[in-house]
Amino acid sequence: MYGYCGRVIRINLTDGSIKKEVLDLEKAKKYIGARGLGVKTFIDEVDPKVDPFSEENKFIIAGGPLTGAPVPTSGRYMVVTKSPLTGTIAISNSGGKWGAEFKFAGYDMMILEGKAKKPIYINIVDDVVEIMDAVEVWGKVVSETTDYLKGIHGDKSKVLCIGPGGEKLSLMSAVMNDVDRAAGRGGVGAVLGSKNVKAIVVRGTNKVALADEEKTKKVSSDKTGILMKDPVAGSGLPTYGSAVLVNIINENGILPVRNFQKSYSDEADKVSGETLTEKYLVKKNPCYRCPIACGRWVKLDDGTECGGPEYETLWSFGPDCDVYDLNAVDVANMLCNEYGLDTISVGATIAAAMELYQRGYIKDEEIEADGVSLNWGDAEAMVAWTKKIGLREGFGDNMADGSYRLCESYGVPEYSMTVKKQELPAYDPRAVQGHGITYAVNNRGGCHIKGYMISPEILGYPEKLDRFADEGKAAYAKVFHDLTAVIDSLGLCIFTTFGLGLPDYVDMYNAVVGEEHDNESLLRAGDRIWTLEKLFNLKAGLTKADDTLPKRLLEEPIAEGPSKGNVHHLKVLLPEYYSVRGWDENGLPTDETLRNLGLEEYIGYIEK
Amino acid sequence: MEDRYSRNVSSITEEENRRLKSFKVCVIGCGGLGGYIIEMLGRIGIGTITAVDYDRFEETNLNRQILSDTTNLGQSKSLAALERMKKVNPEITLNNVDLRFDSTSGEEIIRGSDVVVDALDNPQGKRLAGDLCAKLNIPLVHGAIAGWYGQVTTVYPGDKAMDVICKEGTSCGIEKELGNPPFTPAFLAAIQTAEVIKILLKKGGTLRNKILYADLLNMEFDIVELKK
Amino acid sequence: MVIDLKVEVRLFATFREGREKKYFLDMPEGSRVIDLLDMLKIPAEEVSILLLNGRDGDAMRILDESDVVAVFPPVGGG
Numbered sequence: 041m042y043g044y045c046g047r048v049i050r051i052n053l054t055d056g057s058i059k060k061e062v063l064d065l066e067k068a069k070k071y072i073g074a075r076g077l078g079v080k081t082f083i084d085e086v087d088p089k090v091d092p093f094s095e096e097n098k099f100i101i102a103g104g105p106l107t108g109a110p111v112p113t114s115g116r117y118m119v120v121t122k123s124p125l126t127g128t129i130a131i132s133n134s135g136g137k138w139g140a141e142f143k144f145a146g147y148d149m150m151i152l153e154g155k156a157k158k159p160i161y162i163n164i165v166d167d168v169v170e171i172m173d174a175v176e177v178w179g180k181v182v183s184e185t186t187d188y189l190k191g192i193h194g195d196k197s198k199v200l201c202i203g204p205g206g207e208k209l210s211l212m213s214a215v216m217n218d219v220d221r222a223a224g225r226g227g228v229g230a231v232l233g234s235k236n237v238k239a240i241v242v243r244g245t246n247k248v249a250l251a252d253e254e255k256t257k258k259v260s261s262d263k264t265g266i267l268m269k270d271p272v273a274g275s276g277l278p279t280y281g282s283a284v285l286v287n288i289i290n291e292n293g294i295l296p297v298r299n300f301q302k303s304y305s306d307e308a309d310k311v312s313g314e315t316l317t318e319k320y321l322v323k324k325n326p327c328y329r330c331p332i333a334c335g336r337w338v339k340l341d342d343g344t345e346c347g348g349p350e351y352e353t354l355w356s357f358g359p360d361c362d363v364y365d366l367n368a369v370d371v372a373n374m375l376c377n378e379y380g381l382d383t384i385s386v387g388a389t390i391a392a393a394m395e396l397y398q399r400g401y402i403k404d405e406e407i408e409a410d411g412v413s414l415n416w417g418d419a420e421a422m423v424a425w426t427k428k429i430g431l432r433e434g435f436g437d438n439m440a441d442g443s444y445r446l447c448e449s450y451g452v453p454e455y456s457m458t459v460k461k462q463e464l465p466a467y468d469p470r471a472v473q474g475h476g477i478t479y480a481v482n483n484r485g486g487c488h489i490k491g492y493m494i495s496p497e498i499l500g501y502p503e504k505l506d507r508f509a510d511e512g513k514a515a516y517a518k519v520f521h522d523l524t525a526v527i528d529s530l531g532l533c534i535f536t537t538f539g540l541g542l543p544d545y546v547d548m549y550n551a552v553v554g555e556e557h558d559n560e561s562l563l564r565a566g567d568r569i570w571t572l573e574k575l576f577n578l579k580a581g582l583t584k585a586d587d588t589l590p591k592r593l594l595e596e597p598i599a600e601g602p603s604k605g606n607v608h609h610l611k612v613l614l615p616e617y618y619s620v621r622g623w624d625e626n627g628l629p630t631d632e633t634l635r636n637l638g639l640e641e642y643i644g645y646i647e648k
Numbered sequence: 649m650e651d652r653y654s655r656n657v658s659s660i661t662e663e664e665n666r667r668l669k670s671f672k673v674c675v676i677g678c679g680g681l682g683g684y685i686i687e688m689l690g691r692i693g694i695g696t697i698t699a700v701d702y703d704r705f706e707e708t709n710l711n712r713q714i715l716s717d718t719t720n721l722g723q724s725k726s727l728a729a730l731e732r733m734k735k736v737n738p739e740i741t742l743n744n745v746d747l748r749f750d751s752t753s754g755e756e757i758i759r760g761s762d763v764v765v766d767a768l769d770n771p772q773g774k775r776l777a778g779d780l781c782a783k784l785n786i787p788l789v790h791g792a793i794a795g796w797y798g799q800v801t802t803v804y805p806g807d808k809a810m811d812v813i814c815k816e817g818t819s820c821g822i823e824k825e826l827g828n829p830p831f832t833p834a835f836l837a838a839i840q841t842a843e844v845i846k847i848l849l850k851k852g853g854t855l856r857n858k859i860l861y862a863d864l865l866n867m868e869f870d871i872v873e874l875k876k
Numbered sequence: 877m878v879i880d881l882k883v884e885v886r887l888f889a890t891f892r893e894g895r896e897k898k899y900f901l902d903m904p905e906g907s908r909v910i911d912l913l914d915m916l917k918i919p920a921e922e923v924s925i926l927l928l929n930g931r932d933g934d935a936m937r938i939l940d941e942s943d944v945v946a947v948f949p950p951v952g953g954g
Binding site: 821 | 886888889890892897924925927929930931932946948949950951952953954
């Protein structure tokens, strides 16, 4: 077989058994790989009502058939588990080099079950898979953990690990790899922490087998060429990183400020990609086989060199907290990398806390002992709170489980800008209707990246849509959701959509794995995966009521700036989305839809 | 009729040849026996071959293992099967499984196969193949070699041949002393391959409930009947 | 009166070394299969397959007239 390795590692952490299983190739191909394969495996093996921190929850890591193959951006892998933050399926994606190395070791997927009695890490070198004592690294931050483990297992090893954030079970903790890459959202780091797993080290010496080597070479070269000629993928992103978006989003009046109380800032340029490049950038930091190289490597004011911030991070620690000190934002980003935390959720939670303080819910007495303010714009405070969240120190402990639980504890959950308890990212949906649909219906909670409608509605990819209009948005969003599921499942990076389209992904799959897909069948697989995730969530107990947006975004118009006066039209757009999906008015996929997608086995899975 | 398969005819008919593409055969072991079996099953046109072997080639394999050569020492045997079939018959699908065939992986490896071929080199594995094929209702073509000698039998679900051949506690066989010259695996592999085709096409007479015992040193071939 | 049984023994593979491939032997009534093996100096533990008239045989079984005993060493290579 080609693309796929055909092998799965299953580790029972409770009894220490390590098994290698053959990949169910038919299942893998039906759900493509990575995200799709992980989700299907998870729903087959775990009760959706499972407690995420219980031993019955499983933790799955999977690469796609293209992960590690010689095509552009083939470094990505997926973490699939039940999210302790949202209670939905967690599907967290990461890049860097770890995923490709895992394929080189000869594996498509790893399933972790149960719980280790004491902290362990897993070491993989090709065929050899071992459980090792993690007593020396438990408690270490991510860079120290990585250095230590590479010191033992060799510099060519790639390290995936959690930091103190995951060890202390923060619901905002991430799984980190290659020091500054994150499978960030949904609290997946805490699931590993709850299982006493500190790290997974991998070294692989094989290559991904290709169905047609000549064709793969040509296809890869062609697609790389397209990406290099594209203004975003070939120029904007490599030069400025995703930070290039700060000024663009702000100029459109959809940059959320002060926890979505405002949508425009005069000072946005101080934390923009342009400023980052000018003042802090040391070099680009690309993932495996990536010509886009959006990753940043920066130098802080104190001389420390570290991974630099993404757009979402610049926003969450910057304008969302009304902070415009770029070094402070860089430091907060570095702390999140070291503690293993999701930068979006952490920054947004600090912002929510600042609003609670602004409105008098959080009192001075509560934060007096910490000696740190919750004033808007206080850059030092923003950094200090980030650290306290990572270490669960003082009031930071109250914040470590995210803004929803924080706001709810004061009786005002509506000040948490979340969907399904996960913090919304850096775009105000009130003036980007299609993007707001993604926020509301995303299977893993408030998230932008599983259907990045900013592309057509703001950036004009693949065509420019009117962001204020409703018409056609639901259908368009569905296509984006399905295509993203495809890309996530192939093992490639979403940023390839700046330049590539569905036929390009079909080409790459067919060259590497074999002539199996056309446009329709590949996109349908994406639809299948999205729908399966929805079924999981319904079974887990989520309902139509959870496909919503914070009240502020539905009822309060944007106060000022280029997008003044807008609210989100979810009331109209949600039923339309359900309809184009082939779901009933409660968001339940109909029997006919399930049949069309090859999901007949799930007819009757959810009681009507 | 494609030129590629025209010389199969009329030992098998054109229609039988077409049908071969619909079958899935699992060959456990890509060494002495397995290498030849995969070569022949691929050439005759079996649609899907699952090639299972966790091992890598060593110099000692070169005397007989047809998939091995000086350029792939150290390489995965199942991967070599994939690469060989790519050149010999890219029309068929070869699923290489770089895993040990054991009680954890075994069922999933053979599930869905129309026939399983025992090309394993150890009695425990051979016993397990027998057990799992019985459990999953899949016919098994057992083969074993040692020195100038070898044996083949065909086992349908419910048959007792494997109970006779592979008793509990049987350790390694005489192959440890006698070694493995190249003609023995080639000869027995051919017999196993012919058995596979006959099982799939329901054609001719197989070695069901019989053991073919070959002695290439003395040129004696016995077929021992196993009574029920 | 001691009655002799006529039995046939077929030997395979390495058991043929230094022996014939087939023997027709007279065995005292009451002999067991294992006595046959002893007579041919074949250690019982070296026998992998023992067939008695084509069926899986037990070395302790008492022989009958015209029994055919086939013995094979373990052949396990691949």
